[in-house]
């Protein structure tokens with residue numbers, strides 16, 4: 161059984177590459193960003209709350225994100241493994257995930273996609289032309305997302321690295337090239 165955290169800054173290719181990893185390793189895909197966007201689309205109370213943070217490029221509070229994630233895992237027992245895309249984004253989220261997996265007798269490895277800031281801005285603004293995502297169209301919001309990643313999320317990679325459970329791949333280059341690099345790393349786990 162493989163459980164993976166696909167990790168990286170906004171626009172690094174987490175969502176894009178998750179699809180290929182899901183198919184190759186038969187994993188259950190959990191994207192907290194997609195879950196929040198689905199709640200926003202349904203105009204639920206959780207969606208309204210999430211929108212107020214996401215549109216500014218801020219993180220949705222941990223307690224809300226962790227309980228939503230736990231429910232999703234509980235609702236999908238007996239899968240071959242999970243790929244966590246965009247979660248955890250803070251150390252408390254990482255600790256909560258580890259506790260939950262430990263209770264299930266499982267563990268997780270983190271794989272980080274490394275992409276430079278200029279390329280991230282370019283990709284997100286490009287996606288913003290068609291995605292309709294408010295957080296992809298405003299440069300200040302994009303810069304805030306990148307800064308929040310550096311301040312709050314990079315410590316998650318340090319946390320897994322200190323447990324010998326982190327690897328990274330170069331995330332720039334053609335999508336297929338990045339996919340092959342990821343497959344090589346996952347095969348070696």
Ligand code: B4P
Nearest residue numbers: 170171172173174175176192193214219220246283287335
């Ligand atoms: P996410 O939905 O996770 O958004 P993201 O980081 O922008 O996506 P991703 O990194 O997957 O995009 P991708 O590279 O695939 O989060 C959005 C917001 O939700 C957060 O800012 C936060 O507010 C909230 N949130 C989510 N999870 C949370 C949590 N755990 N805690 C708190 N808040 C949370 O795609 C980017 C573009 O690049 C695409 O257009 C793609 O086609 C392109 N691309 C990908 N690979 C490429 C390549 N190799 N070359 C060229 N282009 C490429």
